[in-house]
Amino acid sequence: MPSHNELEIREFALENQERLLASEVRLKFGEALAAIKKLEVTEKTLAAAKQGFELVAARVTEGKIAPLEQNIFLVEVNRLQSIRETAEGKAETAMFELRNMIGMKPEDPLRLRGDFNNLIATPPSVSGSTDYALRERPDLQGARTMDQLAVAQIEKAKSEGRIDASVKAGYQRMNTGFMLSGFDDRGLLRPIQDVFHFFTFGVEIDLPLLNRNQGAVEAAKFEREAAQRRIEFGELTIRRSCRGLRSI
Secondary structure, eight states: OOOHHHHHHHHHHHHHHHHHHHHHHHHHHHHHHHHHHHHHHHHHHHHHHHHHHHHHHHHHHTTSSOHHHHHHHHHHHHHHHHHHHHHHHHHHHHHHHHHHHTTOOTTSOOOOOOOHHHHOOOOOOHHHHHHHHHHHOHHHHHHHHHHHHHHHHHHHHHHHTSOEEEEEEEEEEEEEEEEEEEEOTTSOEEEEEEEEEEEEEEEEEEOOOHHHHHHHHHHHHHHHHHHHHHHHHHHHHHHHHHHHHHHO
């Protein structure tokens, strides 16, 4: 049966996976929303260019301007049409990836609501964000719990490697007889039967094998060192990320 620390480690690992997935979903949501907004702007620009082309074409028909102007507008309309198709493809790809990330089928309807004003909130201070992450990040909490578990395993391995002695005592009462009879001290015929009392006392000593269990102790120490390296790496990563946010 898993220990309390082992259950905590599994819970922190699950929380960290949820944190990473939520971060990826938020990032993909932002990418999809940006692609949709870019597509909307491109469509509006294309619509305005088409209106301008129609006006120029009408003036060319009336003979008021040269056909070259109409050709210039046509090139611009075709360029914007190509940009619009590219933007539409990026938006559809972003929506497909978002559906896949949240477990939806490609054909399932999905509509995004929101704007960048709601997405961009006032960020907390860098020092506050760093302290919170160092204290609450589940991956760091899991590494610290693994360190605690390794300490407990070291102590357990050491205790199993010590000489252990225990005192044991016991008592037994046995009523024994035979299917025979004999004469007692008074010359009377009696069954051959008697009650016996047994007392036992001793000391049991457990001798550890494999050089006082040093192999298990060293393995537990290695596990703790690995947990400490994970803690150091996690803390360093958080501090670097926060310094990067400060420079933005």
